[in-house]
Amino acid sequence: MEVSFEKKDNLLLMAFAGRLDTVASGDLMPKIGDAMDPSVSDVTVDCSALDYISSSGLRIFMTLYKRTAAKGGKFTLKNLSPQVCEVLNITGMATLFNIE
Amino acid sequence: MENVKDYGLDLHCTLILEEYRESLPTFLKMKEIVLDLLRSMVSGAGLYVNGIEARVKEEKSLAGKLELKGSKYRMLSDITDIVGARVITFYSEEVDKIASLVEKTFEVDWTESVDKRKLHALDSFGYDSLHYICRIPESLCSDPDYPDLNSIRFEIQMRTALQHVWATINLDTGYKTGVEVPREYLRNLNRLAGMLELADEQFSTIRSSINDYRRKVHALVEDGRFEEVSLDGDTFRSYLELDPFGRLTRKIALINQAEVQKTSSLPYLEVLKMLGFKTLADLEKLKKEYSEDAYQLALSQLGGTDIDIIASSVAIQDLLTVYILRNGGGEKGLEFMYDSVSGPSPYNAVRAKQVLSAASVLSFMKDKEKD
Numbered sequence: 001m002e003v004s005f006e007k008k009d010n011l012l013l014m015a016f017a018g019r020l021d022t023v024a025s026g027d028l029m030p031k032i033g034d035a036m037d038p039s040v041s042d043v044t045v046d047c048s049a050l051d052y053i054s055s056s057g058l059r060i061f062m063t064l065y066k067r068t069a070a071k072g073g074k075f076t077l078k079n080l081s082p083q084v085c086e087v088l089n090i091t092g093m094a095t096l097f098n099i100e
Numbered sequence: 101m102e103n104v105k106d107y108g109l110d111l112h113c114t115l116i117l118e119e120y121r122e123s124l125p126t127f128l129k130m131k132e133i134v135l136d137l138l139r140s141m142v143s144g145a146g147l148y149v150n151g152i153e154a155r156v157k158e159e160k161s162l163a164g165k166l167e168l169k170g171s172k173y174r175m176l177s178d179i180t181d182i183v184g185a186r187v188i189t190f191y192s193e194e195v196d197k198i199a200s201l202v203e204k205t206f207e208v209d210w211t212e213s214v215d216k217r218k219l220h221a222l223d224s225f226g227y228d229s230l231h232y233i234c235r236i237p238e239s240l241c242s243d244p245d246y247p248d249l250n251s252i253r254f255e256i257q258m259r260t261a262l263q264h265v266w267a268t269i270n271l272d273t274g275y276k277t278g279v280e281v282p283r284e285y286l287r288n289l290n291r292l293a294g295m296l297e298l299a300d301e302q303f304s305t306i307r308s309s310i311n312d313y314r315r316k317v318h319a320l321v322e323d324g325r326f327e328e329v330s331l332d333g334d335t336f337r338s339y340l341e342l343d344p345f346g347r348l349t350r351k352i353a354l355i356n357q358a359e360v361q362k363t364s365s366l367p368y369l370e371v372l373k374m375l376g377f378k379t380l381a382d383l384e385k386l387k388k389e390y391s392e393d394a395y396q397l398a399l400s401q402l403g404g405t406d407i408d409i410i411a412s413s414v415a416i417q418d419l420l421t422v423y424i425l426r427n428g429g430g431e432k433g434l435e436f437m438y439d440s441v442s443g444p445s446p447y448n449a450v451r452a453k454q455v456l457s458a459a460s461v462l463s464f465m466k467d468k469e470k471d
Contacts, residue, residue, distance in 0.1 A: 062409070094442060
Protein backbone atom coordinates (compact mmCIF):
# COMPACT_ATOMS: atom_id res chain seq x y z
CA MET A 1 0.00 0.00 0.00
CA GLU A 2 1.44 3.35 -1.05
CA VAL A 3 0.23 6.79 -0.18
CA SER A 4 1.26 10.26 -1.27
CA PHE A 5 0.34 13.62 0.21
CA GLU A 6 0.15 17.03 -1.35
CA LYS A 7 -1.05 20.17 0.41
CA LYS A 8 -2.62 23.14 -1.36
CA ASP A 9 -3.69 25.86 1.10
CA ASN A 10 -6.47 24.27 3.18
CA LEU A 11 -6.80 21.23 0.89
CA LEU A 12 -4.98 17.96 1.56
CA LEU A 13 -4.70 15.75 -1.51
CA MET A 14 -3.96 12.09 -0.93
CA ALA A 15 -3.44 9.28 -3.40
CA PHE A 16 -3.83 5.68 -2.28
CA ALA A 17 -2.38 2.81 -4.27
CA GLY A 18 -2.74 -0.92 -3.62
CA ARG A 19 -4.81 -2.62 -0.93
CA LEU A 20 -6.20 -0.58 1.96
CA ASP A 21 -6.58 -3.45 4.41
CA THR A 22 -6.14 -3.77 8.18
CA VAL A 23 -2.33 -3.81 8.10
CA ALA A 24 -2.08 -0.92 5.63
CA SER A 25 -4.64 1.11 7.61
CA GLY A 26 -2.61 0.69 10.79
CA ASP A 27 0.46 2.11 9.04
CA LEU A 28 -1.48 4.82 7.31
CA MET A 29 -3.32 6.44 10.21
CA PRO A 30 -0.26 8.06 11.89
CA LYS A 31 0.87 9.46 8.51
CA ILE A 32 -2.57 10.97 7.92
CA GLY A 33 -2.53 12.38 11.45
CA ASP A 34 0.75 14.18 10.66
CA ALA A 35 -0.51 15.51 7.33
CA MET A 36 -3.82 16.76 8.80
CA ASP A 37 -2.45 19.92 10.38
CA PRO A 38 -4.97 22.43 11.79
CA SER A 39 -5.04 24.44 8.54
CA VAL A 40 -6.52 21.51 6.60
CA SER A 41 -10.29 21.70 6.16
CA ASP A 42 -10.82 19.83 2.88
CA VAL A 43 -9.50 16.40 1.98
CA THR A 44 -9.54 14.73 -1.41
CA VAL A 45 -8.48 11.12 -1.87
CA ASP A 46 -7.52 9.89 -5.34
CA CYS A 47 -8.46 6.20 -5.45
CA SER A 48 -7.47 5.52 -9.06
CA ALA A 49 -4.81 2.99 -7.96
CA LEU A 50 -6.73 1.68 -4.96
CA ASP A 51 -7.57 -1.95 -5.71
CA TYR A 52 -9.26 -3.03 -2.51
CA ILE A 53 -10.73 -1.50 0.63
CA SER A 54 -11.54 -3.33 3.88
CA SER A 55 -13.56 -2.22 6.92
CA SER A 56 -10.38 -0.66 8.36
CA GLY A 57 -10.08 1.46 5.22
CA LEU A 58 -13.71 2.50 5.55
CA ARG A 59 -12.98 3.58 9.13
CA ILE A 60 -10.21 5.81 7.80
CA PHE A 61 -12.65 7.36 5.32
CA MET A 62 -15.19 7.91 8.13
CA THR A 63 -12.54 9.55 10.30
CA LEU A 64 -11.53 11.88 7.47
CA TYR A 65 -15.18 12.64 6.71
CA LYS A 66 -15.90 13.52 10.36
CA ARG A 67 -12.78 15.64 10.72
CA THR A 68 -13.51 17.68 7.60
CA ALA A 69 -17.21 18.00 8.48
CA ALA A 70 -16.28 19.30 11.94
CA LYS A 71 -14.35 22.10 10.23
CA GLY A 72 -17.15 22.81 7.77
CA GLY A 73 -14.98 21.32 5.02
CA LYS A 74 -15.50 18.69 2.36
CA PHE A 75 -14.31 15.09 2.02
CA THR A 76 -14.05 13.96 -1.58
CA LEU A 77 -13.22 10.62 -3.18
CA LYS A 78 -12.05 10.55 -6.79
CA ASN A 79 -11.58 7.86 -9.43
CA LEU A 80 -13.22 4.95 -7.60
CA SER A 81 -12.79 1.41 -8.83
CA PRO A 82 -16.00 -0.65 -9.14
CA GLN A 83 -15.01 -2.65 -6.02
CA VAL A 84 -14.54 0.45 -3.86
CA CYS A 85 -17.71 1.99 -5.27
CA GLU A 86 -19.70 -1.14 -4.38
CA VAL A 87 -18.33 -1.34 -0.85
CA LEU A 88 -19.24 2.29 -0.21
CA ASN A 89 -22.70 1.68 -1.57
CA ILE A 90 -23.62 -1.44 0.35
CA THR A 91 -22.50 0.13 3.65
CA GLY A 92 -24.57 3.29 3.06
CA MET A 93 -21.44 5.42 3.05
CA ALA A 94 -21.62 6.45 -0.61
CA THR A 95 -24.28 8.99 0.27
CA LEU A 96 -22.06 10.62 2.88
CA PHE A 97 -19.02 11.39 0.81
CA ASN A 98 -18.59 13.67 -2.15
CA ILE A 99 -17.72 11.31 -5.01
CA GLU A 100 -16.21 12.73 -8.19
CA MET B 101 -6.58 73.13 25.10
CA GLU B 102 -5.88 74.48 21.60
CA ASN B 103 -8.22 72.00 19.94
CA VAL B 104 -10.96 72.50 22.52
CA LYS B 105 -11.21 76.18 21.70
CA ASP B 106 -11.71 75.25 18.05
CA TYR B 107 -15.23 74.02 18.83
CA GLY B 108 -16.17 77.48 20.01
CA LEU B 109 -17.63 76.19 23.27
CA ASP B 110 -18.07 78.22 26.42
CA LEU B 111 -15.82 77.61 29.44
CA HIS B 112 -18.26 75.20 31.14
CA CYS B 113 -18.53 73.00 28.06
CA THR B 114 -14.82 73.28 27.40
CA LEU B 115 -14.09 71.84 30.84
CA ILE B 116 -16.50 68.97 30.23
CA LEU B 117 -14.72 68.25 26.95
CA GLU B 118 -11.35 68.33 28.71
CA GLU B 119 -12.65 65.84 31.27
CA TYR B 120 -13.76 63.62 28.37
CA ARG B 121 -10.24 63.61 26.94
CA GLU B 122 -8.73 62.63 30.29
CA SER B 123 -11.23 59.81 30.74
CA LEU B 124 -11.00 58.50 27.19
CA PRO B 125 -8.78 55.47 28.08
CA THR B 126 -11.38 54.41 30.67
CA PHE B 127 -14.20 54.82 28.13
CA LEU B 128 -12.34 52.69 25.59
CA LYS B 129 -11.72 50.02 28.20
CA MET B 130 -15.39 50.12 29.23
CA LYS B 131 -16.49 49.72 25.63
CA GLU B 132 -14.50 46.48 25.28
CA ILE B 133 -15.72 45.09 28.59
CA VAL B 134 -19.36 45.91 27.88
CA LEU B 135 -19.14 44.36 24.43
CA ASP B 136 -17.61 41.17 25.83
CA LEU B 137 -20.20 40.96 28.61
CA LEU B 138 -23.10 41.48 26.21
CA ARG B 139 -21.79 38.86 23.80
CA SER B 140 -21.33 36.22 26.47
CA MET B 141 -24.69 37.18 28.03
CA VAL B 142 -26.53 36.67 24.72
CA SER B 143 -24.72 33.48 23.70
CA GLY B 144 -25.04 32.09 27.23
CA ALA B 145 -28.81 32.49 26.98
CA GLY B 146 -28.82 30.68 23.64
CA LEU B 147 -30.24 33.71 21.83
CA TYR B 148 -29.45 34.55 18.22
CA VAL B 149 -29.50 38.28 17.60
CA ASN B 150 -29.01 40.47 14.55
CA GLY B 151 -26.10 42.38 16.07
CA ILE B 152 -24.26 43.57 19.15
CA GLU B 153 -22.23 46.74 18.87
CA ALA B 154 -20.58 49.35 21.07
CA ARG B 155 -18.86 52.66 20.55
CA VAL B 156 -17.30 55.55 22.45
CA LYS B 157 -18.82 58.87 21.46
CA GLU B 158 -16.36 60.78 19.30
CA GLU B 159 -15.03 64.10 20.56
CA LYS B 160 -16.58 65.97 17.67
CA SER B 161 -19.98 64.43 18.36
CA LEU B 162 -19.73 65.30 22.07
CA ALA B 163 -18.74 68.87 21.21
CA GLY B 164 -21.82 69.09 18.98
CA LYS B 165 -24.02 67.81 21.79
CA LEU B 166 -22.50 70.31 24.24
CA GLU B 167 -22.98 73.13 21.78
CA LEU B 168 -26.67 72.28 21.51
CA LYS B 169 -27.52 71.59 25.14
CA GLY B 170 -24.33 71.98 27.20
CA SER B 171 -26.06 73.96 29.94
CA LYS B 172 -28.17 70.90 30.73
CA TYR B 173 -25.11 69.04 32.02
CA ARG B 174 -23.32 69.96 35.25
CA MET B 175 -20.41 67.63 34.59
CA LEU B 176 -19.29 64.89 32.20
CA SER B 177 -20.85 62.12 34.31
CA ASP B 178 -24.29 63.63 33.62
CA ILE B 179 -23.87 62.55 30.00
CA THR B 180 -24.69 58.87 30.10
CA ASP B 181 -24.13 57.89 26.49
CA ILE B 182 -20.39 58.55 26.11
CA VAL B 183 -20.08 54.79 26.05
CA GLY B 184 -23.01 53.28 24.21
CA ALA B 185 -23.83 49.72 23.32
CA ARG B 186 -26.63 48.30 21.26
CA VAL B 187 -28.25 44.90 20.97
CA ILE B 188 -30.32 44.49 17.81
CA THR B 189 -32.81 41.63 17.84
CA PHE B 190 -34.79 39.97 15.08
CA TYR B 191 -38.07 39.85 16.99
CA SER B 192 -39.77 42.43 19.18
CA GLU B 193 -40.36 40.01 22.08
CA GLU B 194 -36.63 39.37 22.21
CA VAL B 195 -36.05 43.00 23.18
CA ASP B 196 -37.70 42.18 26.51
CA LYS B 197 -35.62 39.01 26.88
CA ILE B 198 -32.44 40.99 26.30
CA ALA B 199 -33.65 43.64 28.76
CA SER B 200 -34.18 40.99 31.39
CA LEU B 201 -30.66 39.66 30.84
CA VAL B 202 -29.20 43.17 31.00
CA GLU B 203 -30.98 43.72 34.31
CA LYS B 204 -29.36 40.57 35.68
CA THR B 205 -25.92 41.34 34.26
CA PHE B 206 -25.44 45.06 34.88
CA GLU B 207 -26.45 47.59 37.52
CA VAL B 208 -29.34 49.48 35.93
CA ASP B 209 -29.95 53.13 36.85
CA TRP B 210 -33.74 53.10 36.74
CA THR B 211 -34.06 56.87 37.21
CA GLU B 212 -32.42 57.47 33.83
CA SER B 213 -33.53 54.42 31.84
CA VAL B 214 -36.28 54.91 29.28
CA ASP B 215 -38.65 52.60 27.48
CA LYS B 216 -39.35 54.70 24.41
CA ARG B 217 -41.77 52.05 23.20
CA LYS B 218 -44.20 53.19 25.90
CA LEU B 219 -43.83 56.92 25.29
CA HIS B 220 -45.98 57.06 22.20
CA ALA B 221 -49.56 58.22 22.36
CA LEU B 222 -52.16 55.88 20.90
CA ASP B 223 -52.18 57.82 17.66
CA SER B 224 -48.45 58.41 17.20
CA PHE B 225 -45.52 56.43 15.88
CA GLY B 226 -41.79 57.00 15.96
CA TYR B 227 -38.63 55.90 17.68
CA ASP B 228 -39.20 52.60 19.46
CA SER B 229 -36.30 51.44 21.55
CA LEU B 230 -35.49 50.45 25.08
CA HIS B 231 -32.64 52.42 26.64
CA TYR B 232 -31.03 51.32 29.91
CA ILE B 233 -28.43 53.38 31.71
CA CYS B 234 -26.07 50.97 33.43
CA ARG B 235 -22.87 50.49 35.35
CA ILE B 236 -20.44 47.58 35.20
CA PRO B 237 -20.77 45.71 38.52
CA GLU B 238 -17.50 45.25 40.40
CA SER B 239 -18.42 41.59 40.82
CA LEU B 240 -18.05 41.13 37.07
CA CYS B 241 -15.02 43.27 36.37
CA SER B 242 -12.75 45.73 38.12
CA ASP B 243 -9.31 47.04 37.28
CA PRO B 244 -7.09 49.13 39.57
CA ASP B 245 -5.64 50.85 36.50
CA TYR B 246 -9.15 52.16 35.73
CA PRO B 247 -10.60 53.24 39.09
CA ASP B 248 -13.73 54.82 37.52
CA LEU B 249 -14.61 51.72 35.53
CA ASN B 250 -17.49 50.78 37.82
CA SER B 251 -18.85 54.24 38.56
CA ILE B 252 -19.17 55.68 35.06
CA ARG B 253 -22.58 55.09 33.56
CA PHE B 254 -23.14 53.96 30.01
CA GLU B 255 -26.12 53.33 27.77
CA ILE B 256 -27.45 50.08 26.33
CA GLN B 257 -30.01 50.39 23.56
CA MET B 258 -32.17 47.39 22.74
CA ARG B 259 -34.32 47.31 19.64
CA THR B 260 -35.39 45.20 16.69
CA ALA B 261 -33.61 45.20 13.34
CA LEU B 262 -36.52 47.10 11.77
CA GLN B 263 -36.51 49.68 14.55
CA HIS B 264 -32.77 49.98 14.01
CA VAL B 265 -33.19 50.65 10.30
CA TRP B 266 -35.79 53.30 11.00
CA ALA B 267 -33.68 54.96 13.69
CA THR B 268 -30.60 55.00 11.46
CA ILE B 269 -32.48 56.56 8.55
CA ASN B 270 -34.14 59.02 10.91
CA LEU B 271 -30.70 59.99 12.22
CA ASP B 272 -29.58 60.52 8.64
CA THR B 273 -32.28 63.18 8.26
CA GLY B 274 -30.31 65.21 10.78
CA TYR B 275 -32.74 65.54 13.67
CA LYS B 276 -29.84 65.59 16.12
CA THR B 277 -28.32 68.65 14.50
CA GLY B 278 -31.28 70.73 15.55
CA VAL B 279 -32.10 71.57 11.96
CA GLU B 280 -35.83 71.61 11.63
CA VAL B 281 -37.09 68.99 9.20
CA PRO B 282 -40.16 69.95 7.16
CA ARG B 283 -43.39 68.60 8.65
CA GLU B 284 -44.28 66.50 5.60
CA TYR B 285 -41.01 64.57 5.84
CA LEU B 286 -41.51 63.93 9.54
CA ARG B 287 -45.03 62.74 8.85
CA ASN B 288 -43.77 60.29 6.20
CA LEU B 289 -41.06 59.01 8.54
CA ASN B 290 -43.61 58.46 11.28
CA ARG B 291 -45.95 56.66 8.89
CA LEU B 292 -43.06 54.37 8.06
CA ALA B 293 -42.44 53.78 11.78
CA GLY B 294 -46.05 52.64 12.11
CA MET B 295 -45.63 50.29 9.18
CA LEU B 296 -42.43 48.81 10.61
CA GLU B 297 -44.11 48.34 14.00
CA LEU B 298 -46.80 46.35 12.21
CA ALA B 299 -44.13 44.34 10.33
CA ASP B 300 -42.34 43.55 13.60
CA GLU B 301 -45.63 42.36 15.06
CA GLN B 302 -46.33 40.21 11.99
CA PHE B 303 -42.88 38.60 12.08
CA SER B 304 -43.46 37.67 15.72
CA THR B 305 -46.91 36.30 14.94
CA ILE B 306 -45.57 34.21 12.05
CA ARG B 307 -42.76 32.82 14.20
CA SER B 308 -45.16 32.04 17.00
CA SER B 309 -47.51 30.24 14.58
CA ILE B 310 -44.64 28.17 13.14
CA ASN B 311 -43.52 27.22 16.66
CA ASP B 312 -47.10 26.24 17.56
CA TYR B 313 -47.26 24.08 14.42
CA ARG B 314 -43.94 22.38 15.26
CA ARG B 315 -45.05 21.66 18.83
CA LYS B 316 -48.34 20.23 17.61
CA VAL B 317 -46.63 18.05 15.01
CA HIS B 318 -44.04 16.87 17.50
CA ALA B 319 -46.82 15.82 19.88
CA LEU B 320 -48.67 13.97 17.09
CA VAL B 321 -45.47 12.13 16.12
CA GLU B 322 -44.77 11.23 19.74
CA ASP B 323 -48.31 9.91 20.09
CA GLY B 324 -47.86 7.81 16.96
CA ARG B 325 -50.71 9.57 15.11
CA PHE B 326 -48.73 9.37 11.88
CA GLU B 327 -51.69 9.50 9.50
CA GLU B 328 -52.41 13.05 10.70
CA VAL B 329 -48.88 14.28 9.99
CA SER B 330 -47.84 15.52 6.55
CA LEU B 331 -44.32 14.73 5.46
CA ASP B 332 -42.05 17.78 5.49
CA GLY B 333 -38.67 18.82 6.86
CA ASP B 334 -39.92 19.42 10.40
CA THR B 335 -42.07 16.32 10.65
CA PHE B 336 -39.44 14.03 9.11
CA ARG B 337 -36.90 15.35 11.63
CA SER B 338 -39.28 14.68 14.52
CA TYR B 339 -40.02 11.21 13.09
CA LEU B 340 -36.30 10.38 12.81
CA GLU B 341 -35.89 11.26 16.50
CA LEU B 342 -37.98 8.14 17.19
CA ASP B 343 -35.30 6.09 15.38
CA PRO B 344 -37.90 4.49 13.09
CA PHE B 345 -35.30 2.60 11.04
CA GLY B 346 -33.23 1.52 14.03
CA ARG B 347 -34.63 -2.00 14.11
CA LEU B 348 -33.78 -2.65 10.45
CA THR B 349 -30.33 -1.03 10.87
CA ARG B 350 -29.55 -3.31 13.83
CA LYS B 351 -30.74 -6.36 11.89
CA ILE B 352 -28.48 -5.43 8.96
CA ALA B 353 -25.58 -4.80 11.36
CA LEU B 354 -26.01 -8.30 12.78
CA ILE B 355 -25.15 -9.84 9.39
CA ASN B 356 -21.45 -9.23 10.05
CA GLN B 357 -21.63 -8.05 13.69
CA ALA B 358 -20.94 -4.61 12.26
CA GLU B 359 -20.28 -1.34 14.01
CA VAL B 360 -23.00 1.23 13.15
CA GLN B 361 -21.84 4.74 12.36
CA LYS B 362 -24.67 7.15 13.13
CA THR B 363 -25.49 9.15 10.02
CA SER B 364 -28.44 11.32 9.08
CA SER B 365 -31.34 10.00 7.03
CA LEU B 366 -32.62 13.53 6.39
CA PRO B 367 -31.10 13.70 2.86
CA TYR B 368 -33.67 11.07 1.82
CA LEU B 369 -36.60 13.45 2.43
CA GLU B 370 -36.60 14.83 -1.11
CA VAL B 371 -36.58 11.31 -2.57
CA LEU B 372 -39.48 10.29 -0.35
CA LYS B 373 -41.48 13.34 -1.44
CA MET B 374 -40.70 12.78 -5.10
CA LEU B 375 -41.76 9.15 -4.79
CA GLY B 376 -45.14 10.35 -3.54
CA PHE B 377 -44.88 9.72 0.21
CA LYS B 378 -47.28 12.23 1.74
CA THR B 379 -47.65 11.42 5.43
CA LEU B 380 -45.61 9.73 8.14
CA ALA B 381 -48.13 6.89 7.95
CA ASP B 382 -46.81 6.26 4.40
CA LEU B 383 -43.34 5.79 5.92
CA GLU B 384 -44.70 3.36 8.47
CA LYS B 385 -46.29 1.44 5.59
CA LEU B 386 -42.96 1.47 3.73
CA LYS B 387 -41.27 -0.05 6.77
CA LYS B 388 -43.96 -2.65 7.28
CA GLU B 389 -44.14 -3.80 3.67
CA TYR B 390 -40.54 -3.52 2.54
CA SER B 391 -38.31 -4.19 5.57
CA GLU B 392 -37.93 -7.91 4.97
CA ASP B 393 -36.93 -7.42 1.33
CA ALA B 394 -34.56 -4.60 2.32
CA TYR B 395 -32.93 -6.97 4.79
CA GLN B 396 -32.64 -9.68 2.11
CA LEU B 397 -30.95 -7.14 -0.17
CA ALA B 398 -28.47 -6.15 2.58
CA LEU B 399 -27.85 -9.83 3.34
CA SER B 400 -27.04 -10.57 -0.30
CA GLN B 401 -24.67 -7.60 -0.46
CA LEU B 402 -22.91 -7.86 2.90
CA GLY B 403 -23.28 -11.57 3.64
CA GLY B 404 -20.39 -12.68 1.47
CA THR B 405 -18.03 -10.03 2.82
CA ASP B 406 -16.24 -9.38 6.07
CA ILE B 407 -17.28 -5.71 6.17
CA ASP B 408 -18.07 -4.88 9.76
CA ILE B 409 -18.93 -1.19 9.57
CA ILE B 410 -22.12 0.38 8.17
CA ALA B 411 -23.78 3.79 8.17
CA SER B 412 -27.12 3.88 9.99
CA SER B 413 -28.73 5.46 6.90
CA VAL B 414 -28.18 2.18 5.04
CA ALA B 415 -31.61 1.08 6.31
CA ILE B 416 -33.59 3.81 4.56
CA GLN B 417 -31.32 3.47 1.52
CA ASP B 418 -32.14 -0.25 1.23
CA LEU B 419 -35.85 0.30 1.95
CA LEU B 420 -36.11 2.85 -0.86
CA THR B 421 -34.00 0.68 -3.16
CA VAL B 422 -36.46 -2.15 -2.77
CA TYR B 423 -39.42 0.22 -3.06
CA ILE B 424 -38.10 1.61 -6.34
CA LEU B 425 -37.29 -1.79 -7.79
CA ARG B 426 -40.56 -3.43 -6.73
CA ASN B 427 -42.50 -0.54 -8.22
CA GLY B 428 -40.79 -0.72 -11.58
CA GLY B 429 -38.33 2.18 -11.15
CA GLY B 430 -35.41 0.05 -12.28
CA GLU B 431 -31.89 1.30 -12.82
CA LYS B 432 -33.03 4.83 -13.70
CA GLY B 433 -35.07 5.02 -10.52
CA LEU B 434 -32.05 4.08 -8.41
CA GLU B 435 -29.87 6.57 -10.25
CA PHE B 436 -32.47 9.24 -9.57
CA MET B 437 -32.33 8.41 -5.85
CA TYR B 438 -28.52 8.60 -5.73
CA ASP B 439 -28.53 11.86 -7.71
CA SER B 440 -31.05 13.32 -5.29
CA VAL B 441 -29.29 12.20 -2.10
CA SER B 442 -25.61 12.45 -3.06
CA GLY B 443 -25.74 14.93 -5.91
CA PRO B 444 -25.18 14.06 -9.57
CA SER B 445 -22.12 11.89 -10.24
CA PRO B 446 -21.12 9.45 -12.99
CA TYR B 447 -20.69 6.87 -10.22
CA ASN B 448 -24.42 6.91 -9.52
CA ALA B 449 -25.04 4.97 -12.74
CA VAL B 450 -22.37 2.44 -11.68
CA ARG B 451 -23.97 2.10 -8.25
CA ALA B 452 -27.42 1.61 -9.79
CA LYS B 453 -26.14 -1.10 -12.12
CA GLN B 454 -24.36 -2.94 -9.28
CA VAL B 455 -27.41 -2.85 -7.00
CA LEU B 456 -29.77 -3.97 -9.73
CA SER B 457 -27.44 -6.85 -10.49
CA ALA B 458 -27.32 -7.90 -6.81
CA ALA B 459 -31.10 -7.57 -6.43
CA SER B 460 -32.02 -9.41 -9.61
CA VAL B 461 -31.53 -12.82 -7.97
CA LEU B 462 -33.62 -11.97 -4.92
CA SER B 463 -37.15 -13.30 -4.44
CA PHE B 464 -38.90 -9.92 -4.52
CA MET B 465 -37.52 -9.27 -8.00
CA LYS B 466 -38.45 -12.73 -9.18
CA ASP B 467 -41.96 -12.28 -7.79
CA LYS B 468 -42.17 -8.99 -9.63
CA GLU B 469 -41.14 -10.67 -12.87
CA LYS B 470 -43.95 -13.21 -12.37
CA ASP B 471 -46.45 -10.34 -11.91
